[in-house]
Amino acid sequence: MKEGVLFVLFLVTLTSLCDTINQLFLKSAIDSLNFSLSFNFVKILKFIFQLLLKPRLWLGFAFSVISLCIWLLVLSKADLNFAFSADSMHYIFIALASRFVLKEKVNSLRWVGIIFIIIGITIISFS
């Protein structure tokens, strides 16, 4: 049974990593468009269309599909509580990737907030 838990943990790490890579490509594609959020429906559609023309977006999608396939496997194998709390590790991956790849300024307040969220998710998952 111990091996089962480790294997699920490995799968969750993999799906978290794929998801992080997907978000990175998405964010970088969006940033390259210089779109500022408006609630004009036509403008949003135009933005989405331009976004879909970005090759790196589709690279991100590929990772997203891999992530989805692994996640489906996890859901069929593992306890949902465990899967969700383990999945909260992707907040750390996202923060690290934002900091080092996208050069976002992740200050200590943000780190503390992220750790609080992970603690909260873990508590909810197991209560």
Place this chain on the structure above:
Amino acid sequence: MIKNKVTFSILLLLIASDMLETTLHLFFKKSALSQSGTSVIDLASAIIFFKGAFLSPYLWAGLATVVMVFIIWSSVLSKIDLSVAVPVASFSYIFVPIASAIFLNEKITLLRWLGILFIIAGVILVSLSSKERELANK
């Protein structure tokens, strides 16, 4: 142009995207459950599992929700940092217990309230961190 700030409208968009995402997990879970007869042990059984899952209408309902989430999520990301948007989106973990309490009359245990409080505090801290950055940029 003011960037990086979590405004009320962005928060609303994130909540909408969160609720859709919760629905999406439900759909995907249903499609995975519909294949519970197949135990995945090797590549051949994995192919059978995914073939079955992709034939399930729940999976396609889930994918349609993905498209909606994608449009909302991309709009949000055009405005704020990735390291802010993702943690703030963790609101969905609060919705499920609260919705189960309201609609299913489930009791929220003290421990669960504690978890909810932790998440809310975390979301507030992350949102504040984006404001602090904006002030620092001025």
